Amino acid sequence: MIRWRKGEVVRIRREWPGAMELEVAVSEGTGPPGSCRALAYPPLVGRPEPGDEVLLNTTALAMGLGTGGYAMVVAVPNRLPEDPDGPGHLVKARYTPLQATVLGADEQDSPFHEALREADSVDGMPVVVADLHSALPPILCGLYDSAPDARVAYVMLDGGALPAWFSMACARLREVGWLAGVVTVGQAFGGDVEAVTTHTGLLAARHVLEADVAIVAQGPGNLGTGTRWGFSGVSAGEAVNAAAVLLGRPVAALRVSEGDLRERHLGVSHHSLTAYGRVALSRARVPVPLLPGEFGERVRDQAELLAVRHELVPVPVDGLHEALRASPVRLSTMGRGLEEDLAYFLASAAAGRDAAWLLS
Template sequence: MTTIRSTRPGYTEVEADIGRPLPSTTITAIRAVAYTEAVGHPRVGDTVLLNVSALAKRLGTGGFGLVVALPDALPADPPEGPGHLVKDRYSPLQTMVLGVDDQESEHHETLAGEDSLHGMPVIVADLHSTLPAIIAGIRAVDPGLRIAYVLSDGAALPASFSQAAAGLKEAGWLYGTISTGQSWGADLEAVTVHTGLLAAKHVLNADITIVAQGPGNLGTGTKYGYSGLVTGDHLNAAALLDGIPVGVLRMSNADARGRHFGISHHSLTSLAEIARPGVRVAVPDFSTLAEVELSEMDPDPSAVAEVVASQLPLLHMHEQIDVSLEGLWSQLKSTPVSLSTMGRRLPADAAAFLAAASAGRMAVEI
């Protein structure tokens, strides 16, 4: 290992020399991620055992090497303590954690006796990139609200991989995080999204909770072959627990793939076929954008308005609420972390971020 590039709690990014080129490339120096809770803290000069499978396939998603072990600098065994939840089960890097819903947790009694969110809004999105935009929309109405993030296990499993979540917490925009299912490493651990939501309400005392997978979603270009499809199930979980399920429309005014232009087919499928009727769905009103704001966006996001209008009847079973975008553009530009979706920054795909922010605004207003 030649360089430490960056570090934050639970995460260190390094540069390593792999000695011989990756298949079909001339690359011999790569970026790699070490999850320090699992493999320890790498130092310059250490020998590292790397997984480079995603890099060898030249994938954008997952385009890092991953430190599997530091053979000459193995971490100490973790101290004995409570907790018997195993995450990333039966992989070589499975980890044991104390779950908030674990029998050994100080919160077990609370969660064992609670089955209601008491009307807490639960905003459910498929893409991790919407997280800061949703919070921007919430803060445009009330910056004092306590916001929790429930990480599902459809994409990156280690919570520390999310630079956005770390930056939002550091800036005070996000109060706390909960990793659920096979994901791990958040402020709290939970077995399911259901107990994660209950913990957000009754342990973190959140006013609003956002549910989304981590970075690195998996899609195949097929109707049902997408890791974010479970957003429908998560909306159902919110409704089951007496929360207010709020759907985020994944939109784009710049994606060259027709299935994602306007409202993405992923949103249409999860909302129309999986989510039970009655979800509150935020529909951004692009006509409320000011001319000076539109001049900063390229291409014009209102170009999708006609397409979106033709798609909304597919979601007739849900409560569609038009949301004004007044003031949201400036709020999006003030986020403490960079905004990017599928490699496109804020001005290049404004509809994506405005749609997410409108869901945040609506969740507060309802």
């Protein structure tokens, strides 16, 4: 289940808040020796330095995972970090070798516990829900194009990467002020705010980070099996329900692709049709991008399948291409950039534009 290796840090390739990318010379294990890219999370394992021996989990590297093709640093055994101090009794990644304690915004020792203890509403806050983490930047592009002064929080679900530190996009979006903060919920951890559930995560986005808009999506990397129900994006439908029960205004971003050659994802992905059409029991706004030509007609026809349960909102895409080009982070989904799958990014940006309309 785990491929274990030992290695020595050769150099630090780059780093961003919460994460370090290393070059490691692999010295022990069942495979041939060599070097590899490795990722370390200093808040968990301490800060590796060149010359340090490290213990690696090379499973994702061996599987060739597109999003997570790193060896993961499990420990720096000869230089262990200090024990954590301070409050926090929420355990995340529970009962795994790297379970970690964090201070949850909703737990009793939190300074926000009193504010969240009886909190039951996000006060009509627009909540944009998306299937993939890659939708986060284009949603923000569309939102800020129409509402440049909005305050936005990202609520990260645990269907993909668990550590928020893995996302270079989140680090950069916080740096440029496009995110007021990241809330990690469920088993996800490492956000500016920790919460137990999607519900308390949304409440924390509103009452702790004082967000005008929340965007909910899983972390980088999603799991799919090619079956109707076996994909981690099912949680998008559950997030619509959470937003509605907390008196938010759910905005369901469609996953649309013209560049994905798999029939189940061409046009409106079956992920969106299942998550919003079957899992989401509460009514949401579904922004439908007014894309040109036959492909645009296909998207509109597929979106009509959601009209029984949801409100379809036609959204013009004029000006959104330019807004996407101005993104402060690189836009990429499933290995495709902006021009390789423009429809995907326009559909996400259209959801951001619709959320901005709700603020006006």
